[in-house]
Amino acid sequence: xxxxxxxxxxxxxxxxxxxxxxxxxxxxxxxxxxxxxxxxxxxxxxxxxxxxxxxxxxxxxxxxxxxxxxxxxxxxxxxxxxxxxxxxxxxxxxxxxxxxxxxxxxxxxxxxxxxxxxxxxxxxxxxxxxxxxxxxxxxxxxxxxxxxxxxxxxxxxxxxxxxxxxxxxxxxxxxxxxxxxxxxxxxxxxxxxxxxxxxxxxxxxxxxxxxxxxxxxxxxxxxxxxxxxxxxxxxxxxxxxxxxxxxxxxxxxxxxxxxxxxxxxxxxxxxxxxxxxxxxxxxxxxxxxxxxxxxxxxxxxxxxxxxxxxxxxxxxxxxxxxxxxxxxxxxxxxxxxxxxxxxxxxxxxx
Amino acid sequence: xxxxxxxxxxxxxxxxxxxxxxxxxxxxxxxxxxxxxxxxxxxxxxxxxxxxxxxxxxxxxxxxxxxxxxxxxxxxxxxxxxxxxxxxxxxxxxxxxxxxxxxxxxxxxxxxxxxxxxxxxxxxxxxxxxxxxxxxxxxxxxxxxxxxxxxxxxxxxxxxxxxxxxxxxxxxxxxxxxxxxxxxxxxxxxxxxxxxxxxxxxxxxxxxxxxxxxxxxxxxxxxxxxxxxxxxxxxxxxxxxxxxxxxxxxxxxxxxxxxxxxxxxxxxxxxxxxxxxxxxxxxxxxxxxxxxxxxxxxxxxxxxxxxxxxxxxxxxxxxxxxxx
Numbered sequence: 001x002x003x004x005x006x007x008x009x010x011x012x013x014x015x016x017x018x019x020x021x022x023x024x025x026x027x028x029x030x031x032x033x034x035x036x037x038x039x040x041x042x043x044x045x046x047x048x049x050x051x052x053x054x055x056x057x058x059x060x061x062x063x064x065x066x067x068x069x070x071x072x073x074x075x076x077x078x079x080x081x082x083x084x085x086x087x088x089x090x091x092x093x094x095x096x097x098x099x100x101x102x103x104x105x106x107x108x109x110x111x112x113x114x115x116x117x118x119x120x121x122x123x124x125x126x127x128x129x130x131x132x133x134x135x136x137x138x139x140x141x142x143x144x145x146x147x148x149x150x151x152x153x154x155x156x157x158x159x160x161x162x163x164x165x166x167x168x169x170x171x172x173x174x175x176x177x178x179x180x181x182x183x184x185x186x187x188x189x190x191x192x193x194x195x196x197x198x199x200x201x202x203x204x205x206x207x208x209x210x211x212x213x214x215x216x217x218x219x220x221x222x223x224x225x226x227x228x229x230x231x232x233x234x235x236x237x238x239x240x241x242x243x244x245x246x247x248x249x250x251x252x253x254x255x256x257x258x259x260x261x262x263x264x265x266x267x268x269x270x271x272x273x274x275x276x277x278x279x280x281x282x283x284x285x286x287x288x289x290x291x292x293x294x295x296x297x298x299x300x301x302x303x304x305x306x307x308x309x310x311x312x313x314x315x316x317x318x319x320x321x322x323x324x325x326x327x328x329x330x331x332x333x334x335x336x337x338x339x340x341x342x343x344x345x346x347x348x349x350x
Numbered sequence: 351x352x353x354x355x356x357x358x359x360x361x362x363x364x365x366x367x368x369x370x371x372x373x374x375x376x377x378x379x380x381x382x383x384x385x386x387x388x389x390x391x392x393x394x395x396x397x398x399x400x401x402x403x404x405x406x407x408x409x410x411x412x413x414x415x416x417x418x419x420x421x422x423x424x425x426x427x428x429x430x431x432x433x434x435x436x437x438x439x440x441x442x443x444x445x446x447x448x449x450x451x452x453x454x455x456x457x458x459x460x461x462x463x464x465x466x467x468x469x470x471x472x473x474x475x476x477x478x479x480x481x482x483x484x485x486x487x488x489x490x491x492x493x494x495x496x497x498x499x500x501x502x503x504x505x506x507x508x509x510x511x512x513x514x515x516x517x518x519x520x521x522x523x524x525x526x527x528x529x530x531x532x533x534x535x536x537x538x539x540x541x542x543x544x545x546x547x548x549x550x551x552x553x554x555x556x557x558x559x560x561x562x563x564x565x566x567x568x569x570x571x572x573x574x575x576x577x578x579x580x581x582x583x584x585x586x587x588x589x590x591x592x593x594x595x596x597x598x599x600x601x602x603x604x605x606x607x608x609x610x611x612x613x614x615x616x617x618x619x620x621x622x623x624x625x626x627x628x629x630x631x632x633x634x635x636x637x638x639x640x641x642x643x644x645x646x647x648x649x650x651x652x653x654x655x656x657x658x659x660x661x662x663x664x665x666x667x668x669x670x671x672x673x674x
């Protein structure tokens with residue numbers, strides 16, 4: 001059987017129009033004048049590619065620079081019949097394609113598995129982080145979190161706030177150095193940082209109808225610190241960022257999502273913090289219904305359509321949460337007297 | 351087949367020689383399919399498939415690009431890219447880890463070290479880009495003949511940095527000289543077989559155009575840059591020869607700005623995943639506008655210098671400079 005094709009000998013970039021003869025044991029390439037110029041045994045032939053259906057580019061393992069191009073479907077069939085390993089290669093490719101498809105179907109499972117593994121790793125590692133490391137860690141996160149926004153320092157407001165924090169902190173854990181900062185930012189949210197610093201955005205203060213509601217939020221964030229949730233969140237965020245970097249090749253711009261979203265805690269951690277918060281308020285001798293009224297009103301006023309992450313998006317309202325904080329309790333003192341509370345509300349506007 | 355000259359034989363002296371035009375028959379849809387599968391597999395394998403994915407994309411683009419009806423061939427493998435990446439990680443990961451820890455505990459020193467690393471990697475970036483070019487070219491074949499990029503990546507990086515400083519010191523006026531010097535370094539070291547193209551451009555010829563651009567840049571809201579860029583690319587093509595071939599690339603600033611705006615939109619709408627589509631757009635732009643005249647004696651071009659590096663591109667991948 002003979003076919004027409006093009007041949008390059010691998011020594012120069014010339015292209016020769018050739019006749020290809022398929023013998024029993026070898027493929028022979030003839031020049032247009034009939035002289036044979038190459039002879040490839042069938043088992044040394046490799047199918048380099050088939051760019052268009054029916055166009056075959058083949059090479060030889062013995063002469064790796066030589067190339068033969070034949071545009072003929074019949075040539076492919078005849079060659080495969082004589083060089084069966086080429087068909088095996090095709091079957092291997094089909095098998096690989098099936099394997100790839102199966103892997104693709106598993107993609108979501110793998111991602112969920114990775115997230116789960118990260119969470120487990122973080123749970124094991126977080127308690128091992130020395131307490132003395134937490135404050136520098138907190139400073140680092142604080143800088144990222146409040147970048148470009150003003151820290152409010154109206155003197156009388158801060159004094160009143162620090163008194164409240166001291167009272168709650170003593171009831172929470174006297175060994176932790178709690179600190180609170182109000183940041184001028186139009187988002188209703190609050191965060192606990194590793195080491196005991198609590199960041200409250202001014203809009204949350206303005207949304208609070210009483211000092212008891214603010215005290216509830218502060219106690220909740222202190223509970224996170226006691227449970228070392230902020231440290232876990234930072235480790236989780238570092239872990240995710242490492243994963244994303246390995247995915248996309250270390251792009252600095254590939255850090256998807258903001259620190260705000262990454263500081264979100266799991267629902268279980270939120271429920272635990274709610275219960276602990278009530279205990280802290282009780283030990284401090286304060287009334288405990290503020291947390292419940294605050295969240296109920298926010299849910300009513302913000303039907304979850306805000307673009308910016310509010311406290312509801314990082315603290316989603318769940319039946320468990322309502323069960324944890326939902327028993328209004330009027331016993332106990334009010335967190336701040338009226339004048340001090342008014343000073344706190346004006347901490348950003350001296 | 352693909353182009354008018356597909357049936358021309360180059361041995362026959364009787365037939366008038368056909369100028370070897372570059373053509374492509376790659377399909378955006380097929381490419382999009384490969385990108386999609388690559389993306390999914392990359393996610394499933396937590397990133398490791400990207401080396402093989404990139405290789406598949408190159409194989410596709412190379413084999414759908416041809417000259418005189420003969421298609422290019424990409425012979426690189428994903429394993430080579432992975433090894434290059436791992437080599438770079440081994441060097442840089444400990445550096446970044448130490449700098450990261452220091453940033454927590456000794457913010458000033460840590461930040462200084464981190465910025466130091468970024469400066470050094472900026473220098474490395476040029477060498478890495480050149481190394482990647484060398485790797486790609488060494489894995490490119492046409493009619494079985496290999497490409498080679500000679501010249502030291504470090505010499506290239508030195509030239510790039512040194513002329514970059516000159517540009518900064520002259521408030522940008524040195525830029526066309528810098529561009530032509532770097533282009534000369536790249537083109538004159540780019541071998542096909544045993545032969546390299548020759549580029550003899552000089553920044554002096556572009557200085558007037560650049561000076562006008564420089565003055566009008568702000569008043570024209572940057573639009574004059576496209577005019578200059580088209581002119582620079584026309585100039586580079588006109589001053590490049592390969593064997594008996596001459597080139598011209600008659601593009602206008604308007605067509606260039608349309609293409610680049612399109613490129614930007616593709617990148618934005620695919621969140622960066624569509625970079626190979628942009629490469630294809632550029633390839634189509636070149637094949638549409640590049641004109642070749644004269645003839646080359648391909649029978650006199652021999653298989654060239656010994657094959658270059660076994661792995662490369664590692665640093666490039668680490669800093670995400672690789673565009674394909």
